[in-house]
Amino acid sequence: GAVVSQHPSWVICKSGTSVKIECRSLDFQATTMFWYRQFPKQSLMLMATSNEGSKATYEQGVEKDKFLINHASLTLSTLTVTSAHPEDSSFYICLDRGFGVGYTFGSGTRLTVV
Amino acid sequence: GQSLEQPSEVTAVEGAIVQINCTYQTSGFYGLSWYQQHDGGAPTFLSYNALDGLEETGRFSSFLSRSDSYGYLLLQELQMKDSASYFCAVREDQGGKLIFGQGTELSVKP
Numbered sequence: 001g002a003v004v005s006q007h008p009s010w011v012i013c014k015s016g017t018s019v020k021i022e023c024r025s026l027d028f029q030a031t032t033m034f035w036y037r038q039f040p041k042q043s044l045m046l047m048a049t050s051n052e053g054s055k056a057t058y059e060q061g062v063e064k065d066k067f068l069i070n071h072a073s074l075t076l077s078t079l080t081v082t083s084a085h086p087e088d089s090s091f092y093i094c095l096d097r098g099f100g101v102g103y104t105f106g107s108g109t110r111l112t113v114v
Numbered sequence: 115g116q117s118l119e120q121p122s123e124v125t126a127v128e129g130a131i132v133q134i135n136c137t138y139q140t141s142g143f144y145g146l147s148w149y150q151q152h153d154g155g156a157p158t159f160l161s162y163n164a165l166d167g168l169e170e171t172g173r174f175s176s177f178l179s180r181s182d183s184y185g186y187l188l189l190q191e192l193q194m195k196d197s198a199s200y201f202c203a204v205r206e207d208q209g210g211k212l213i214f215g216q217g218t219e220l221s222v223k224p
Contacts (some may be wrong), residue, residue: 032210043201044157044214093156097210102147102159110154 002098003027006106013084013113021079021109023094032097033077035069037090044093050077084113116140118215120202125221126192134187134218136202144205146178146185147212151199160200161187189220197222 003026013019023033031052036044048058048069056069068080081088093108118138126132136146145164149157163169163178163185175188189196199219203212 034211036214041219043216046211046213049209049211095212102162103210103212104159105149105156108156 002096002104004094004096004104004106006094006109008109009107010110011112013111015085015113016083018080018082019084019111021081021092021094021111023077023079023096023106025075025096025098029074031074033071034095034097034103035067035077035079036093036095038093039090047079052077081111084111086113089113116204116206116213118202118204118213120200120215120218122216123219123221125223127223128192128194130192131188131190132192132220134189134200134202134220136185136187136215138183138185138202138204138215140204140206140213142206143180143183144208144210146176147203147205148174148176148187149201149203149214151201151217153198157201192222194222194224196220 005024007022033050035047037047038044046059047062048056050056050069050071052071052074058064066082071077089112091108091110094106096104120136147162148160150160151157161176163176168177173190178185199217201217202215206213
């Protein structure tokens with residue numbers, strides 16, 4: 001399957017600042033990348049679908065101006081959490097659709113906003 | 115609306131067999147997947163069913179019945195390292211969007 005590199009693996013930031021999370025597909029072209037958020041002991045909630053060269057599609061209830069997604073190249077998708085607040089503290093993870101039936105997750109980013 | 119139901123937790127002993135069920139109600143269906151997630155880690159792919167029947171991969175098997183909107187993951191010869199959360203996920207559309215269940219926390223006891 002695909003190999004997806006996600007950075008950073010963890011980040012602590014101050015309230016009001018922005019954080020950028022990168023997901024890079026290392027061996028396949030990631031034309032479609034999904035971004036999920038997971039709170040402790042809860043499920044993975046889809047935030048948005050990122051397609052190379054086009055605007056991201058956001059799920060209902062997800063603020064597109066707060067969670068900026070860019071997919072400028074075939075191998076790189078980024079999620080920027082703008083003006084972060086403590087309630088944004090969560091585990092953010094990307095999912096590369098790839099070509100097979102078993103999609104590949106990035107390693108995840110644990111964001112803590114203080 | 116869309117929903118995937120699975121038990122919140124299951125406990126079993128080493129060497130036993132455990133079955134984790136998943137029932138789903140989604141706007142579209144293009145297959146059912148299973149993922150394993152250890153504490154603090156990323157989910158890893160276990161199995162996928164697009165058609166009815168049983169898929170076997172080593173100690174893990176997965177079953178799907180589309181007419182019943184139901185599937186299960188079967189884990190055999192349980193090992194301590196199998197203690198983790200298990201998620202079922204439905205591929206909801208042709209774009210490949212995955213919708214996840216709430217997860218089942220499996221505890222394997224000695």
